[in-house]
Amino acid sequence: MSESGSVTRVVHDDTIDFALAAYRTDGEWQLGELADTALESVETLAAGLRRFDTGEGALGMVGVDEDFFVLVRVDGHATRVLLSDVTAAQEWEIAESVVDFLGLPDPEDDDYGPAGDLGIVADLGMHADDMGALVDDVELYPDEMLSDIATRLGFGPAFDDAVGLEGL
Template sequence: MTELDPRPDVPDLDESEPVDLAFAAFRVGGQWQVDDLDDDDVESVATLGAALREFDGDAGALALVTVDDDFFVLVRVDGSRTRVLLSDVTASTEWDLAASVLDHLALPDPDEDDDGPAGDLGIVADLGMHPVDMGVLLDDVELYPDEMLSTIATRLGFGREFDEAAGLDSL
């Protein structure tokens, strides 16, 4: 007789998540730079925050991460402050990284009727993307997460650098 998993909807914590893109973006002397993040850096908001603190940017650093063409996470650190945005709250029921966003924000697990983003829509408002524009972008169900991040990067002034790093410029 086989035993059934009593919690089939809970992700296997030992499996690594299929990260599509993981980059840090930061400005030095007013010029944007985009660097790869290591797989170990994208385990949680805490590991992303720690990795971002290694970059010496003029206005902190921003992590741009997509997982399995399902969702994206933005994490921004500036000094001791960590701000986050999750593109789709329902991703937290399947992915550890998304669940760590809800933990960081002290939000409950989403109900089945919940959808939409979680976190700070104004995460990059001071860099050039208004929270309303972020909300409109996140409402566009036709865009994949990497396309949304490319749009954000373009609005902030490092679209070419992001697209090159992500291999999106050849599409």
């Protein structure tokens, strides 16, 4: 909070740790980088992901300032989202856009927890209960959580390599 009591929101700059698109081509997972212009909001992320959609949907994985992650999944015109920590919306524009997209009220300081669709990748191999347990683990960094998700979906080594987790 600033001295006037208003919340200072951080726009993306060097605070985005990584922004990847995961998608399947001929049943094989591929990874691609999302353009900076796609990192403004859920809508721009969804639009950026649609260029990777080969008919099987695409999953955006964004890690922010070693603090939280955003998952955005597009399949045709449908967009599903998951924010690992709803309180991030108090400081981060991209997190605020998730809260707005979901139609949720502004979070309070003690509202820590995920917001959105815990079953976002249930049909791909990670059930909502497992996702809920993962995002509740306060000992893990966002890249480690997303690595776990990527591993369960079948592209863990490629994800780890892309974000520099290999060998950790």
